[in-house]
Structure formats: C-alpha cells, structure tokens
Amino acid sequence: MCAARPGKIYLIPLPIAANTQGEVIPAYVKTIIQGLDYFLAENIRTARRYLRTLGHPQPIAQLKFVCLDKHTQASQVVTYLQPIFQGIDGGILTESGCPGIADPGALAVQYAHQHHIEVIPLVGPSAILLALMAAGFNGQSFAFHGYLPVNKEERKQVIKKLENTAWRLKQTQIFIETPYRNQTLLEVLLSICQPHTLLCIGKNMTSKDGWVKTKPIQEWQRNKPNLYKLPAVFLLYGTV
Amino acid sequence: MCAARPGKIYLIPLPIAANTQGEVIPAYVKTIIQGLDYFLAENIRTARRYLRTLGHPQPIAQLKFVCLDKHTQASQVVTYLQPIFQGIDGGILTESGCPGIADPGALAVQYAHQHHIEVIPLVGPSAILLALMAAGFNGQSFAFHGYLPVNKEERKQVIKKLENTAWRLKQTQIFIETPYRNQTLLEVLLSICQPHTLLCIGKNMTSKDGWVKTKPIQEWQRNKPNLYKLPAVFLLYGTV
Numbered sequence: 001m002c003a004a005r006p007g008k009i010y011l012i013p014l015p016i017a018a019n020t021q022g023e024v025i026p027a028y029v030k031t032i033i034q035g036l037d038y039f040l041a042e043n044i045r046t047a048r049r050y051l052r053t054l055g056h057p058q059p060i061a062q063l064k065f066v067c068l069d070k071h072t073q074a075s076q077v078v079t080y081l082q083p084i085f086q087g088i089d090g091g092i093l094t095e096s097g098c099p100g101i102a103d104p105g106a107l108a109v110q111y112a113h114q115h116h117i118e119v120i121p122l123v124g125p126s127a128i129l130l131a132l133m134a135a136g137f138n139g140q141s142f143a144f145h146g147y148l149p150v151n152k153e154e155r156k157q158v159i160k161k162l163e164n165t166a167w168r169l170k171q172t173q174i175f176i177e178t179p180y181r182n183q184t185l186l187e188v189l190l191s192i193c194q195p196h197t198l199l200c201i202g203k204n205m206t207s208k209d210g211w212v213k214t215k216p217i218q219e220w221q222r223n224k225p226n227l228y229k230l231p232a233v234f235l236l237y238g239t240v
Numbered sequence: 241m242c243a244a245r246p247g248k249i250y251l252i253p254l255p256i257a258a259n260t261q262g263e264v265i266p267a268y269v270k271t272i273i274q275g276l277d278y279f280l281a282e283n284i285r286t287a288r289r290y291l292r293t294l295g296h297p298q299p300i301a302q303l304k305f306v307c308l309d310k311h312t313q314a315s316q317v318v319t320y321l322q323p324i325f326q327g328i329d330g331g332i333l334t335e336s337g338c339p340g341i342a343d344p345g346a347l348a349v350q351y352a353h354q355h356h357i358e359v360i361p362l363v364g365p366s367a368i369l370l371a372l373m374a375a376g377f378n379g380q381s382f383a384f385h386g387y388l389p390v391n392k393e394e395r396k397q398v399i400k401k402l403e404n405t406a407w408r409l410k411q412t413q414i415f416i417e418t419p420y421r422n423q424t425l426l427e428v429l430l431s432i433c434q435p436h437t438l439l440c441i442g443k444n445m446t447s448k449d450g451w452v453k454t455k456p457i458q459e460w461q462r463n464k465p466n467l468y469k470l471p472a473v474f475l476l477y478g479t480v
Contacts, residue, residue, distance in 0.1 A: 011373050023268035024363045100373035102380050109376035113454040121374040121445070121452060123264045123365045133251050133340035134361040136350035140342050140387075143411070146380035171383070200353075205361070212361060214353040 006117050007089040009108070010036065011099045013124020014050055016231065017207030021053055024125045024206055030054050032122065038083050038090040040068040042103055047093045068092065070104050077108050084117055096231075098126045102146050102176065128174055131202030131233040134212035135172065138237065142172035148185070155185075156192055163193050167238030174235050182227035185234065190224070193217045193236070200235040203227060246357050247329040249348070250276065251339045253364020254290055256471065257447030261293055264365045264446055270294050272362065278323050278330040280308040282343055287333045308332065310344050317348050324357055336471075338366045342386050342416065368414055371442030371473040374452035375412065378477065382412035388425070395425075396432055403433050407478030414475050422467035425474065430464070433457045433476070440475040443467060 010032055015021045034056055041047035044065045052060050066080045084090050092099045092108060099105035100121070112119050128144055145162065149155045162173040177185045189199060195218035203225065204210035213225075214235075250272055255261045274296055281287035284305045292300050306320045324330050332339045332348055339345035340361070352359050368384055385402065389395045402413040417425045429439060435458035443465065444450035453465075454475075 024266050026264050026266045028263035098369065098373050100376070100379050101369070105373075106376050106379055109374060110454070111376075113376050119374045119376070119452055121370040123363075123370070123446065125363045126366075126369055129338065129341070129366050129369050130361040130363070133338050133345075134349060134359045136340070136346050136353050136359070139340050139346055141383075141385055143383040144381065206363065212359055214350070 005087060007084040007087050008118040008120055009084060009112050010089065010091045011105065011109070011119065011121040012091045012093045013098045013122055013126075014046070014094060014096050015206065016097045016125045016127050017204060017210065020206050021050065025054070026123050029122045029124060033091060036089055036091045037062070038064045038088050039066075039093055040080055040090060040105075040108055041065050041093040042067075042069050042095045042105070046095055050093065068104055068108055072104055072107065074107065074111070077111050080108065081111060081115070081117070084112070085115070098124055101126060101128065125206055127202060127205055127231065127233045128176075130205045131200060131212055131235060132172065132174065134202065135200035135214050135235050135237070137172040137198070137200065137214070137235060138170050139172070141170065142174060144174040146175065147177060148175050155188060159189060159192055163197055163236055163238070166197070166236045170239065172235055172237050174233065176233055179229045179231050182230060182232045186224065186227055189234065190217060190221050196238075196240070198237045198239065200237070201225065201227070202233040202235075204230050204232070245327060247324040247327050248358040248360055249324060249352050250329065250331045251345065251349070251359065251361040252331045252333045253338045253362055253366075254286070254334060254336050255446065256337045256365045256367050257444060257450065260446050261290065265294070266363050269362045269364060273331060276329055276331045277302070278304045278328050279306075279333055280320055280330060280345075280348055281305050281333040282307075282309050282335045282345070286335055290333065308344055308348055312344055312347065314347065314351070317351050320348065321351060321355070321357070324352070325355070338364055341366060341368065365446055367442060367445055367471065367473045368416075370445045371440060371452055371475060372412065372414065374442065375440035375454050375475050375477070377412040377438070377440065377454070377475060378410050379412070381410065382414060384414040386415065387417060388415050395428065399429060399432055403437055403476055403478070406437070406476045410479065412475055412477050414473065416473055419469045419471050422470060422472045426464065426467055429474065430457060430461050436478075436480070438477045438479065440477070441465065441467070442473040442475075444470050444472070
C-alpha cells in the first residue's frame, strides 16, 4: 500500500496570543502551510480559522482535517498517517504554540519516526522558551514539568521539591497551569516558597499587555499580579 | 542619573542555519530591530552582518555595539545598561538562536529585572525547541543539561545517569556539544547506552540538509550519521 516515497510531516506552530500570526509566525511557515491540504489538528475549528487568516489559497472547506487530541488512540493515529504513506505531505497543528511540546502531537510524531516518515519542525512561538529566555535564570540547565498535580497536598509537595532542586542543582524549574487555576497556583507559590527564591512569571506573552518579570517571592508577595484566566508560565530559581 | 522612564531590552533571535533569516525570523522581529541603535552582542561581527541583512535603516557603522560574551564581568554589564537607564531601548543578540538559553545574555537580563527594566523576548529559532518538537518524546517533562563534561570518565557517568533518568522518570533528556566534538559524543552514546533506549538527533536544523531523527540506539549503531563539525542537539528517552 506504500508509495515509493512517503510524504513529510510538518510541525506547524500557532500564535500564543490572539491575532498575532502576522507578527510572530515566520514567512516560510506561511509558504509551507499554503502548499498543504491535509492537517492533523488538536482543535479543527482553531486550525481552520488559522489557515484562513494565513491566506491558504484553497477554500478551507476543501482541505482535509482529522482531530489529534488527548482522546486520540494510537490505532487512530495509524489511520491518520495513511495519506502520508501514500505520498501526501501533512501538517500537525496544536491549539496554541508549538506542536509536540505539551500536546498530543507527539503520538503521531513517534509513529512517524518508527515508519521512517520525515518530520520537519517549523519555527514559531513557545511560551516556555520565551519565558526561559527572559527569566535571567540558568539557561544551561533547566527542567520543564508540565502541569502540576491538581490535588492540594500533592501540589505543595511538588512545589517544595522543585524549589529545593532549583537551589540545590541551580537548575531552572518550569511549569504551567490551566489559565483559570493560575491565580490559585500563584497564591500557593507565594505562601510556601522561601522569601529569597526567585519566581519568574511570563504572562500573556507576545500580546500587547504581556510581560515577563523575575522577582524574589517576598517582592511578589507585596505586589500580586492578576493572572486569572490568563495564559502564564512559572519558573523557579535559587541563587544568592 | 535615571530618566523618568528607562528603556526596554529586547531579546533578539538569530537564525541557527546560515542565511535563513528571511525564512525563520518573524516580521515583527525585523521591525523592532530596525528601530534600535544600541546592541549587546555575543559576537559583534555576526551582529553587524545580521543587522545589515535585515535591512537596518541606519549605516551599521553608526550603531552602537558592546560585547556581552562569556568573558563579560558583572561590573561591565552594569556599565552596558546605563544607556537603558537613560531611556534608550537596547537589543541583546546571541551568536546563534535565542539569547538567554545557553549563552551569556542571562547575566544582563538578571540585572535588568533587579532594576525593573522591561525585558521582552522575541520569537525565533531554538535548536533545542525544534528538536524537542520533532523527537516524539515526552514534551510534558523534559530537562536540558547544556554541554556534557569534556572529561571521558565524567561524561560516561553523566550519560549513564541521564539514560537512567529518561527511563525511570519518563523525562526527555536534552544536551548539546560543540560541533567538532559531536561525532565523538555520538560514538560514546552508541557504545554505552542500552540497545532499546531512544536517541533523537537534530542535525543542522532549518537548513536544507537538516533533519531530526529518532531511533533506538541499536538502529543508530547500524547506520551512523556524520555529525562532524555540524550543529546538533541530542535527546535521550526510554519507553517500551
């Protein structure tokens, strides 16, 4: 069933702040997208809208989309990649930012490698990377932990462990939370971390009101930002 | 000596493959750069050439550059940031890729935060991020370790530890090496890692002959790529 030459899979970044694609998405990404008509998307509605704003030359209704989200089974991924085996190039789109980092795209990428399909990552915005660049922490050694546990006690334990590792190993500790829980996470960080531990918050980055700030916990305590329902990345670091 | 309103510091990405700025650098980065005339650069020669190719409207000889590299002392950074305190915006440029990740830019960023100077990270290519996107490994949990020790025995110990952590914690382990030592590092990885451990290599990414491939160690052993003097990122992961 395989063509002599399978297609390629492009990992397509989306903006991380609304309507900023004209600013943050490099020109070659737009050119590549405009040549594709098969997409594996975490959110098909977001993907269609994005392709429309990037001026895809075909009517969006004629493009083919399949849903690759956290509910996608490995067996479905196999089916999704059949057009690629037949020589068609495809694009993987996340809901926001870069595919494969903290989203279900990795499942398709893993399968692609096993079957020698070429995977090409494209340059785009990543909130994790932007926050790390601007934190002023150790960029030679860092760890990303994704979402912290929802359970209160477990989350406290994990935060204490991350803070300890940040001081002990001089390793920047990065984590995220769903936007509606960001304020609660901030409160917990401010109540349990040491006064001199450095906390960097990257809030709504690449948008007009976005910022990245690094302060010791005791300074954040005096001046709490509002993060409720806003996308944010948190970084802990310890240095004297 | 401080103006009422200090300037901002932009963290400016450079391409990671030669002459790809037209493709990988987003439009807003060019616009911002064209409005700046003060730069802290890891390599002033590279920086001048880059600004020229991006069409900076001023004669490059009239722009002000200071060198911010691994030899820069904290006291020099203080001097370098004086123009920012006086209200001038500045740009930090690395030798390649994104400032602040595995380069000396972090020192200036750290000082900027301590003095409430706004730091704005701009979107651009990062070899670490591209390789991570395309590896198909765990993007919810990963650690970057920078350069491994040069000493043979120490390096072996570190690699064994990273491989163990990758399997045990399902945490993707990322590291780099200077291009002329990449082939040696590959040989060591292939000789000491377990046959089923997954190794991803991102070689010369964003250039025409670049690629990202993930294979078990035993498959790499049968088909060794040539990485000598080529920029590369290495990732280890363990999963059955």
